Amino acid sequence: MSKVKTLILRTPGTNCDVETSYAFELAGSETELVHINKLLAKPSLLSEFQIMAFPGGFGYGDDLGAGRVLANEVRLKLGEKISRFHESGGLIIGICNGFQALVKTGILPGPMKDGQKITLTDNNSGRFECRWTYLSVNPFSTCVFTQGLDRLYLPVAHGEGKLLGSPEVINKLNSAVYYTDKDGKRNAPYPANPAGTLMDIAGIADESGRIFALMPHPERFVRGSQHPRWTGEGLKKEGDGLKIFTNAVKWAREV
């Protein structure tokens, strides 16, 4: 069985790197936390990995807008390397701040050479939203990370999670995950859709399905005991988020 290695990218202000690393390790991958300066000094490092993760946090203090500084750095200094990584079969996941960075580089919805097409901006509520959300997975999406999944319960924690774009672009997105009410119904108002995001979209993939990013945090629910009501409702064997990581590791191992 071949080994899978995941690079977890760190920047000043990243704060979900350790949890993301833990989730990938539970899913069977080896992981390495790599500071962006290390990757900039030696971009060829990326070819040692099959998966690259952009974790959540407040990269560079979210100055100029969440994910913007990291996005500029990635696009200008690592863009070609990341494109080659993707073209050669690599998987990329962005979680929350990572999603914000990936849309601002243009990596999502992609291709990066076409530039930024959508954005993630201030929540309608005008404040940071920190709550558990109900999600449904789009069964028609080619997203590698969400294959075989149906409903998910995952926490969000963001101030700039509202997905915006022109109707032509939004309608063509490879949407992978939607916010729903607790019965799985779409078009549920706030707080089910915590940011007021267009078309209830919580996560999207690129055309290949190998780049995926979402606002909710799957790495914060990989163990049953991370569920807010695990004592009252019973301990689940694993958290809903784990399958996202195991799907990726399984895919990377099989190619």
Ligand SMILES: NC(=O)CC[C@H](N)C(=O)O
């Ligand atoms: N949890 C996160 O990654 C937060 C993302 C970003 N700092 C925001 O508030 O929108």
